[in-house]
Amino acid sequence: MLLFTLLSLTGCVTETGIVKGGDDDTGCAPNVVYDDLDGDGYGAGEPIAACGPAESGQVIVNGDCDDSNPDVSPAAIEQCNDVDDDCDGEVDDGVGGATWYADEDGDGVGGAMTTGCEAPDGALTTGGDCDDNNANIAPGVPELCDGVDQDCDTFIDEDAEDATTWYYDGDADGYGVEPSVKNCAQPPGFVSNDDDCDDTDAALALDCETGDPAGSVVCTGGYLPYTFTDTSATEPELILMGVYEPDPTKGGAITVDVDRGATMVLHLSSYTAVDWTINNNAGATIDEILVSGYDAQTVNAPSGVPVTIRTAATTGTSFGYFCGYSLPYNYGGCDTDKLIAGVESYTGLTMASFAGCYQARSFKVE
Structure with a gap:
């Protein structure tokens, strides 16, 4: 009788403790609950024996590692916040975090990628550097003609800032016109100049008025010049200049100024020694310079222009004759007619112009 009374006062007894809410054990459904102080569905603290469903503020699932924060529970997703959000005992584990790029060359664009909640030393949020060991290679860097992909777009030397402008050469005479293209390498059918005055005729290039090649001479000592021009001449023009002696x-010394932009062969002659200087002022194409004389001759020619000298004093040979300065006359031991015939035979060209004087200081081809 005493035991019955005690049970009635105490309630339903289970293995886990006292079950609250019952006057006796009739119809008691033993249960274990936990206090859920932050209302996130997960409890914490000591287990509580209950009879029937959990009361308000209690749950049957425990494991909340911070019951004061509803954002922390076994069901929460781990965040980059230095907190064990999912209560697995690890902080910020399994979180991809932000994406970072190492910048080894310090050019402001990252290369190798990594992820994490905190940026590694020197890391950037911008990537795309295809060579992070070279500060001159990165997206946005101007492309150069060097076989390297400077701008990291997988194309090499495209739109290079130092590319050459090439001009269409329709008649294949070495002189071009618009349209033009910019490229590091020379495209087929294009040249590096736009000097052609008629790109449909290979015989016309730098000067479309090839029918009137003219030469002039500054005679000294009171002498008058001899001149001749063939108005039907075509390129390459054969231009002859001659003196008996220099001023x-x-x-x-005698200077020859080429102010005519055409393709030509020059022939210079003098009875006495002359130091010739040829100035190509108009970008002419001088195929060759021929020099004749009795005495030795020297020539200062534009770079790359071949020079052939024949004199009685040095080679013992001539281009038909050693000198010629008057036309149509032959004076002073010179024979202009024979000289012209010999030069034409040697070159296979017809004389376009002649300028001569007994004594001179300069010639001009214009």
Whole structure:
């Protein structure tokens, strides 16, 4: 009788403790609950024996590692916040975090990628550097003609800032016109100049008025010049200039200024020694310079222009004759007619113009 009374006062007894809410054990459904202080569905603290469903503020699932924060529970997703959000005992584990790119060359664009909640030393949020060991290679860097992909777009040397402008050469005479293209390498059918005055005729290039090649000479000592021009001449033009001797006040030198932009062969002759200087002022194409004389001759020619000298003093040979300065006359031991015939035979060209004087200091091809 005493035991019955005690049970009635105490309630339903289970293995886990006292079950609250019952006056006796009739119809008691033993249960274990936990206090859920933050209302996130997971409890914490000591287990509580209950009879029947959990009361308000209690749950049957425990494991909340911070019951004061509803954002922390076994069901939460781990965040980059230095907190064990999912209560697995690890902080920020399994979180991809932000994407970072190493910048080894310091050019402001990252290369190798990594992820994490905190940026590694020197890491950037911008990637795309295809060579992170070279600060001159990165997206946005101007492309150069060097076989390297400077701008990291997988194309090499495209739109290079130092590319050459090439011009269409329709008549294949080495002179071009628009349209043009920019490219590091020379495309077929294009040249690096736009000097052609008629790209439909290979015989016309730098000067479309090839029918009137003219030469002039500054005679000295009171002498008059001899000149001749063939108005039907075509390129390459054969242009002859001759003197008996240079102006004695000029130290044996004669200057030839080429102010005509055409393709030509020049022939220079003098009875006495001359130091010739040829200035290509108009970008002419001088195929060859021929020099004749009795005495030795020297020539200062534009770079790359071949020079052939034949004199009685040095080679003992001539281009038909050693000198010729007057036309149609032959004076002073010179024979202009034979010289012209010999030069034409040697070159296979017809004379386009002749300028001569007994004594001179300069010639001009214009």
